[in-house]
Amino acid sequence: MTLPVHALVNARLLDPATSTDEMGGLLIQDGKILDWGSHIRNEGLPEQATIEDCQGFCLAPGLVDAHAYLCEPGKEHRETMATAGMAAAAGGVTTMNAFPATEPVIDDPALVEMVSRRAKNTCAVNVCITGALTKGLLGAEMAEFGLLAQAGVVAISDGQFAIGNINLMRRALAYASMFDLPIIVHAEEPALASGGVMTGGRTATFMGLKSIPNCSEAILVERDIRLVEMTGARWHAAHLSTADALDTIRRAKDKGLPVTAGTAPHYHALNDLELGEYRTFARVSPPLREEEQRLAVIEALKDGTLDVISSQHLPQSADSKRVPFAQAKPGVIGLETMLPVSLRLYHNKDIELLTLLHRMTVAPAKLLGLDAGRLKNGAAADIILFDPEKPWQVDGDALKSKSKNTAFDGHLLQGRVMKTFVDGTVVFEL
Amino acid sequence: MTNVNTIPFAHRHLLDIARLNAGDINQLLDLAESYASLSRTADKKQSVLSGKTQINLFYENSTRTRTSFELAGKRLGADVINMSVGSSSVKKGETLIDTAMTLNAMHPDVLVIRHSDSGAPHLLSQKVDCAVINGGDGSHEHPTQALLDALTIRRRKGRLEGLIVAICGDIQHSRVARSNIALLNIMGARVRVVGPTTLVPPNAAKMGVEVYHKMSDGLKDADIVMMLRLQTERMQGSFVPSVREYFHFFGLDKDKLTHAKPDALIMHPGPMNRGVEIDSEIADDLNISAISEQVEMGVAIRMACLDLLTRKAG
Numbered sequence: 170m171t172l173p174v175h176a177l178v179n180a181r182l183l184d185p186a187t188s189t190d191e192m193g194g195l196l197i198q199d200g201k202i203l204d205w206g207s208h209i210r211n212e213g214l215p216e217q218a219t220i221e222d223c224q225g226f227c228l229a230p231g232l233v234d235a236h237a238y239l240c241e242p243g244k245e246h247r248e249t250m251a252t253a254g255m256a257a258a259a260g261g262v263t264t265m266n267a268f269p270a271t272e273p274v275i276d277d278p279a280l281v282e283m284v285s286r287r288a289k290n291t292c293a294v295n296v297c298i299t300g301a302l303t304k305g306l307l308g309a310e311m312a313e314f315g316l317l318a319q320a321g322v323v324a325i326s327d328g329q330f331a332i333g334n335i336n337l338m339r340r341a342l343a344y345a346s347m348f349d350l351p352i353i354v355h356a357e358e359p360a361l362a363s364g365g366v367m368t369g370g371r372t373a374t375f376m377g378l379k380s381i382p383n384c385s386e387a388i389l390v391e392r393d394i395r396l397v398e399m400t401g402a403r404w405h406a407a408h409l410s411t412a413d414a415l416d417t418i419r420r421a422k423d424k425g426l427p428v429t430a431g432t433a434p435h436y437h438a439l440n441d442l443e444l445g446e447y448r449t450f451a452r453v454s455p456p457l458r459e460e461e462q463r464l465a466v467i468e469a470l471k472d473g474t475l476d477v478i479s480s481q482h483l484p485q486s487a488d489s490k491r492v493p494f495a496q497a498k499p500g501v502i503g504l505e506t507m508l509p510v511s512l513r514l515y516h517n518k519d520i521e522l523l524t525l526l527h528r529m530t531v532a533p534a535k536l537l538g539l540d541a542g543r544l545k546n547g548a549a550a551d552i553i554l555f556d557p558e559k560p561w562q563v564d565g566d567a568l569k570s571k572s573k574n575t576a577f578d579g580h581l582l583q584g585r586v587m588k589t590f591v592d593g594t595v596v597f598e599l
Numbered sequence: 600m601t602n603v604n605t606i607p608f609a610h611r612h613l614l615d616i617a618r619l620n621a622g623d624i625n626q627l628l629d630l631a632e633s634y635a636s637l638s639r640t641a642d643k644k645q646s647v648l649s650g651k652t653q654i655n656l657f658y659e660n661s662t663r664t665r666t667s668f669e670l671a672g673k674r675l676g677a678d679v680i681n682m683s684v685g686s687s688s689v690k691k692g693e694t695l696i697d698t699a700m701t702l703n704a705m706h707p708d709v710l711v712i713r714h715s716d717s718g719a720p721h722l723l724s725q726k727v728d729c730a731v732i733n734g735g736d737g738s739h740e741h742p743t744q745a746l747l748d749a750l751t752i753r754r755r756k757g758r759l760e761g762l763i764v765a766i767c768g769d770i771q772h773s774r775v776a777r778s779n780i781a782l783l784n785i786m787g788a789r790v791r792v793v794g795p796t797t798l799v800p801p802n803a804a805k806m807g808v809e810v811y812h813k814m815s816d817g818l819k820d821a822d823i824v825m826m827l828r829l830q831t832e833r834m835q836g837s838f839v840p841s842v843r844e845y846f847h848f849f850g851l852d853k854d855k856l857t858h859a860k861p862d863a864l865i866m867h868p869g870p871m872n873r874g875v876e877i878d879s880e881i882a883d884d885l886n887i888s889a890i891s892e893q894v895e896m897g898v899a900i901r902m903a904c905l906d907l908l909t910r911k912a913g
Contacts, residue, residue, distance in 0.1 A: 310837070313844040340838060343796040347812045399801065 172199045174215045175593065180223035180554065182206070184230065185527035186543035195228060197550040200592035205544050223554055226587055229526055231263025231294075231551035232508060233542045235431060235533035236353070236407055236479035238328070238500075239265070239296070241287065243272025248484040252571040253504065254292035258597035259569050260505040261586035262480070263551035264295040264534075264541050269306065270328045276301035276312040278320035285321060293596040294589075295551065297537060302327040302341055302352060308334065311341055318348040323537040326353035326407070329454055329483075329499070331389060333359040338393065342402035351403040351429075351536060354393060356414060357455050361385035366495050368456040372441045378494060381456055387413035394421045397428055405536055406430040408481055410458050412465035419474050429536055430469075431477030434510035435501060435576050437466045443576065449490045449497035450565075451576040453481070456499075467519050476532040478525075480507040484572030501576045505568050510577060512557055512584035522557065550593035559585040608907035612724045612731040615740040616781035624786060628750050631896065631903035635750070638674070638898055647906055648677035651708040655681045656698070656723075657734070658714040663869060663894070664734055664743075668711045671901035677708070695719060699726040708909050712736075717774075730908035738772045744868055745778035747900040749786065751893050752823055755864050760787035765817050765859070766808075767793040768827035768849060768876050769838075771800050775868045776827060780806050793817030795849060797838045814849060818858040825866045826851050829876050842875055852878040856887075864889050 178194035182205065194209030195202060196218070214220065234257065240248035257265050267284065269275035275284060281298055288296035300317035302325045304310045314325055325345050331354065332338045345352050365381030367373050373380035390406060394417060397404045409415055409430050421428040435453055440460045443451040451457060469475040483500030490497050503510075511529065514520040534542030541551060565578035589597040609623055616624075637643060653672040657665050665681060672679040684698060693701075695714070699722075702710065709730045712720045717737030724731040735741040753759055764783050770776045770792045783790045790808040792799055793816075803810045811817030818824060829845065839845045856863065865881055865888045873879045882888055 304840075311840045313840040315840075315844050315848050337837070340797045344839070347796050400796070 174198045174203060174218040176209065176214050176218045176220045177223050177228060177554070178209060178211050178220060179225060180228035181225060182544070183227050183523060183526055184544040185523050186531045188523060189544070190523055192225075195544065195552065197590070197593040200550055200594070202544060202546055202548050202550050202552075204546055226554050226556050228552060228554050230530045230542050230544055231553050231589065231591065232261050232529045233533040233537070233539065234262045234265040234480045234482070234504065234507065234529075235477050235536055236433075237265045237267060237482040237504065238270055238484065239267045240484055241271065242284070247486050248571045250288050250292040250296070252569065253482070254294050255569040255597075256482070256502070256504040257294045258589045258591070259586065260480070261508050261553040261555060261589055262294060262504055263553070263589060263591050264297060264539060265504070266323065266533075266537055267296050267298050268326060268328045269299055269301040274301050274306050275299075276304050276306075276317075278313065278316040281317060281320035281322055294591050295541070297323045297539060299324040299326050299353065301325070302332065303337070306330055308332055308337070311337070311344060314345050314350060315348055318350055322350070323539065324351045324353050324405070327355070329355050331355045331357045331359045331362070335392060335396070339396050339400065342396050342400040342404065346400055346402035349403065351405050353405045353407050354389070355454075356386050356389045356393070356406045356409060357381070358385040358388045361388065366452065366456065367444055368441050368458045370441065370459045372444065372459070376444070376447070383411045383413060383458065383462065386411045386455060387417055390414045390417045394426065394428060397421070397426050401427065403427045407479070408433050408436060408455065409469070409475065410436045410455050410466060411462050415465055415469040415474050418469075422474065429476045430474065431479050432466050432470065432475050433479060433481035434503060434507055435481070437463060437470060438510050438513055439463070439576060444494075447494040449492065449494055450501065450574050450578065452494065452497050452499050453501055453576070454499035467514065470514065470528060471520050471524070476528065477536060478507070478511055478528040479533060480504050482570075484570055485574045486572055490574050500574065502568065502570045502572055502574055504570065506563060506575060506577050506582070508555065508586060509561070509582040509584045512582070515557065516583055550590055552590045553586055554588040555584065555586045557584045559583070561585055607910050611908070613742055613904055613908060614720050614724060614731065614733045616742045616745050616778045616785070619785065621785055624746070624749065624782060627746055627900065627903050627907065628753060630906060631746070631750050631899040634902040635896060635899035638895070643674050644676065645674060646676040648672065648675035648708075648909060651677045651909055652706070653677045653679045653709045653711065653905065654702055654707045655679065655734070656684055656702070656710055656712045657682065658684050658712070658719070659735070661713055661735070664713065667894070667897040668734060668901050671898050671905055674898070675902055675905055677905065695722060696726055699723050703727040703729070709905055732904055732908065735774055737774065738777070739774050740778045740781075741774040742778050743897070743900055743904060744775050745782040746904070747893055747896040748779055748825065748866060748868075749782055750896045750900055751866065751889050752864065754892070754896070755889060756822060759783065762788045762822040763791065763820055764788050764823040764825060765791045765793055765821040766825045766827065767814065767817065767851065769798045769829050770794050770803060770827070771798045772830065773827050779825065780808055791817050791821070793849070795839055795845075814851075814855045815858045818855060821859040821863055823864050823866060824851060824856065824859055826877050828868060828870065829872060831872070846875055850874070850876055850878060851881055853880060856881060863887065866890065866893060869894065
């Protein structure tokens with residue numbers, strides 16, 4: 170028996186992996202991409218195919234989010250696999266990489282299996298898992314990378330915690346290289362960042378808040394790159410926000426080191442002025458930087474120094490944000506706004522649309538070793554349909570995440586996901 | 600046989616393997632072979648060291664090696680004194696050189712020294728008039744262990760040349776590994792080291808070995824699988840994450856052993872951490888494990904070393 174075919178036609182096909190940007194269509198059969206390209210039109214489709222007119226909207230691979238906190242198990246009051254899945258689907262994210270800052274921490278192979286199973290059962294999109302770099306995220310003892318790798322983790326990271334002990338980092342890099350696991354780091358020298366809540370500069374001086382110097386990022390990046398040179402391990406800076414650190418990445422890449430870097434939409438879209446009136450919802454770690462640093466981030470996204478844009482989705486409850494600024498927990502949610510906020514770069518003519526999508530599909534998939542992020546015959550039909558022009562105003566309360574700590578509440582954005590497919594099934598429709 | 604028992608040795612001390620050549624090593628192994636036979640007879644005692652004084656100077660605890668040297672000396676008729684320096688003179692502030700001068704004044708014929716610092720036996724040898732045997736110095740060398748391993752292999756396999764020897768585990772901190780690598784290279788074996796990236800020195804390949812980080816690759820077609828002891832203080836957090844992970848990836852069990860030759864010989868310098876670097880099922884299988892024989896050959900090798908180093912040239 171022939172399985173039914175679903176035909177998406179009259180779409181602007183965007184595939185960063187093959188630099189495709191053309192009108193055409195895509196066929197889905199049995200949850201997989203049967204065929205795609207400019208030759209797929211209304212005519213000549215398989216008999217009894219269901220046909221969907223995409224009205225010229227963009228059809229692209231589903232986004233791969235390399236960095237999200239799903240909070241389950243242990244912090245379900247902030248987010249669950251189910252609510253994160255809905256938020257991801259609404260944002261066009263079809264695969265998200267769950268970070269290990271759960272309770273208990275994902276530092277044990279048994280927990281990897283449990284979380285995978287839970288994700289399969291309750292989450293609308295695909296979930297891959299990053300295991301802890303140190304036991305309990307305490308920064309003292311290496312976690313069992315090898316056993317975690319066998320259980321299926323795609324990377325190793327201590328999430329928001331930077332590793333201050335250089336010897337530990339050296340050994341972690343050496344050890345992870347045996348399993349070809351990338352180590353994802355929070356690049357902020359812990360002693361320099363200690364106690365700081367915003368970036369050093371004019372705004373911090375006026376606001377009277379303890380600040381973190383820009384160089385705290387570059388110092389850690391410099392340190393780690395020396396270690397990468399020594400160990401040959403794969404290393405990824407999760408979210409860079411300063412020109413100096415980006416220059417260091419450029420030099421490391423020129424040397425051919427296995428180094429990649431990412432950033433988050435808030436670092437290319439916002440600067441530290443966003444914290445005016447002590448807006449705790451814009452408190453993130455590393456902190457929002459001054460305007461010239463934001464422009465350096467855009468430049469690095471343009472020239473490929475920054476490979477990846479990830480959401481850095483970090484749900485925080487209202488209780489932990491509605492406190493004096495210095496007491497507020499850092500972090501913003503970002504799954505639903507990742508694409509629309511990043512489309513600003515396209516609308517401002519900073520970056521080509523395909524390049525922008527590359528940073529959110531192929532590049533993160535490559536980083537995590539996933540067969541995702543591209544339109545490929547036979548691959549899972551994880552795809553999105555989006556209208557890059559559609560204007561909307563972010564209403565934090567209307568977002569699907571369980572926590573509402575968005576830094577973009579009230580912002581006017583242009584571009585929105587209309588439909589998201591995972592394994593050929595619609596998991597979100599506007 | 601008469602030659603073996605009378606010709607002088609070309610070296611005054613036994614500080615490391617690196618300064619020996621194949622002829623020196625064969626001379627030691629051949630003489631040790633005859634002492635191995637002697638040790639199996641009812642009357643084990645000889646008088647070749649009669650009237651001579653051997654001092655075992657142990658700055659580091661070691662029951663096995665110290666006993667082996669003591670037994671070797673006594674079987675050859677020497678007066679053997681054991682000094683555990685760690686707990687006495689050092690605490691009183693005496694330096695190694697002070698101790699050496701004091702001992703030298705007592706006119707010993709041979710000093711066996713174990714020390715936690717690499718190079719300590721070399722320093723000692725410059726300050727005394729008698730022969731010095733390195734009984735293990737820091738992470739540098741343990742030459743008599745390599746010699747006894749070589750003797751064990753030669754007895755079981757008939758040769759050293761051309762054999763594939765996989766040395767597995769904590770290479771970084773192992774004096775046994777360094778001595779064995781040196782000796783096996785001199786004797787024409789093909790040496791591999793296998794261990795986690797954190798426990799293999801970055802420049803290991805420059806020691807003339809092939810480096811592997813997967814047991815299945817490193818053990819492929821190996822004739823000899825030499826396991827090293829993993830020190831427990833290295834287990835938690837710093838070099839490897841846990842005992843269970845270490846055993847899973849680097850502990851020798853029947854499954855991993857299938858990659859080696861069917862008649863591969865298993866060795867371990869002891870004491871073993873069962874379930875950490877080796878499975879009991881393998882350690883206790885006399886058909887494949889030479890661990891007890893290594894201990895036996897230890898006495899024979901040390902007899903040969905004591906004998907040769909106390910012979911006067913000419």
